Amino acid sequence: MKTKLTLFVLLLICFNGMANKTNFSFWTQIWMDNTSSQEIAQGNYQLTLHNHHWNYKNRKLLHDASQEYLIQLELQDAFYVDPELEDYLYQLVHQIRSKEFPEQQKVHLNVKMIKSVIPETFSFANGTIIISTGMLSLLQSEDELMAILAREIAHLTLDHNVEAYSALQTKRTIAGIIGAGVYIASTANAMDKGESFWDAEYLGSFVGAGSELLSYGVLSALGVGYNKARTYEADEIAQEWMMENKKNPYALAQAIRRLQFYENQHRGTIHELAENRFFLKNRFENILNKRKYKLVPGGIKMTLVDLNYDTNISDCLKTNSKLLVANECYAEALPLLERSIGSEWTSGESYLLKAISLRHTKYSQEDNQNILTILDMAEKNAVSELPWIWSERALIHLRLNEDQYALEALLRYEEYFAQDQSDDTLWAKRMIAKLQKRIN
Structure with a gap:
């Protein structure tokens, strides 16, 4: 009888625990499950919020540092x-x-x-969630993007930034952030290409100095230096x-x-990913091999065609390609x-x-004719004047x-550039004089 009563009490506790779980949203439950508090066992969310240590001092320092960082990005025209x-x-x-988010968390x-x-x-x-044109272009479906965004929201929900924060490091690094911004500005000015195809978007390319x-x-220093445990947790x-929201489980x-493939391709280059930020080794296996997810290797589809996703990010794909071409990464830009x-x-x-990318990677007679056809399409689909079509045609x-x-x-x-004295137009003038002399 005593054994039966004990089992009954245990079942009642489990049932109450399950009932309490259903009272909360997914993210609230995640926060509850990862918060050490005596009230959690009783399912008292409000009391848990009241008694939780929110570390307002460090939170404010982190917010101020992040705002300074965002100001520097804006000053350097880094935002897309x-x-x-x-x-x-x-x-x-x-x-x-x-x-x-809970009001005490100060997250918007x-x-x-x-x-x-x-x-x-x-x-x-x-x-504030930051995502690069490179990440948007690397991903190939809306579900992949949602998975990446869900990771960032997981970090925010569990206050990983505040946990990873070092006040001394942040105070010391703010001056470094400003200094880096000045360095970028001076470097970008030195790279000014004048009246060229790159003017509108070249500044702000986070390659080289911008990195x-x-x-x-x-x-x-801004709290983004998660350790491996926090990375895997997110x-x-x-x-x-x-999985709970019926999205693609893979x-x-x-x-x-995709990040692992990118890292392998760019290891040892200026585009290399920071291993101590991404922890890519074993991350793929950590998800794929967990029994509770019931995933199988055959479910991985690396060659997707998500027309809806590509349409939504079409201009981003173009912008990232433009940055790659400006940095002479022609083969990478083509896909x-x-x-x-x-x-x-x-x-x-x-x-x-x-057309520019193909001109730098192809040379056969057939390739050259194909490039001319592509330039015809560029002219046909232009929403504003693109005089550089003519310099490409000439070449x-x-x-x-x-x-x-x-x-x-x-x-x-x-x-088109009659009043301009840039290197590009001076080259055009010299070529015109040469060709006129040769033809006549």
Whole structure:
């Protein structure tokens, strides 16, 4: 009888625990499950919030430091501005976490994009999620993007930034952030290409000097230097959210796999991922091999065609390609340009960038004719004037020994920049003089 009574009490406790769980949203329950408190056992959420140690002093220092960092990004024109894409990200973020964070946490979700070919995403204690054009371009489906965003929301929910914070390091690093911003500005000015195709978006490319603002030292000072345990914890919470909400259960594993492929491809280069920030080794296996998820290797699909996703990020694909081409990474730009052109919202710029990339990677007669066809498409799909189409045409016609066509293209190009004295137009003037002399 005593044994039966004990079993009954245990079952009653389990039942009450399950009942309490159903009273909370996914993210509230995650916070409850990961908070040490006597009240948790009784399911008293409000009392737990009241008694929780929120560490307001460090939280404020982190918020101030993050704001200073964001100001530096804006001063250096590092943000990628696309209101439609930004709104798309907000829609996804609020699908993932529709309810407010606890008032004591001082977290208000905010999404910003940066122009960087490096696939980056991180979040600050105040709720600002940063995602790079490189990350948006690396991912190939909406579910993969949602999995990555869910990871950042997991970090915020569990206050990983505040846990990882070092006040002394942050105070010391703020001056470094400002110094890095000045360094970027001076370097970008030295790289000014004048009246060229790159003017509008070249500044802000986080490659080379700009990578200082994405360095592990700077970001870890802002609370983004998670250890491996916190990284894996956020992965697992994101995986659980994806499965509970009937999203592709393999999306997070696919996204991590893409990061691993990227890291292998760029190891030893300026685009290399920081191992102590990404902890890519075993992360893929950590998700795939957990029995509770019931995933199998055959479910991984690395060659997806998500037209809806590519259409939503079409301009981002173009921008990231432009940054790659500006840094002479032509072969890397081509797959992204194919995705941009294959979407429902393509542009003349994407065709022009494809032509430039092919000119630097192909040379046969057939390739050159193909490039001319692509330049025709660039002109047809242009929403604004793209005079650089004519300089590209001229170069291809010169390859084909078609001097008259090359001359006509250069004259069109020179006419557009008649009052300009940049290196590009001075080159055009010299070529026009040479061709006129040779033809006559």
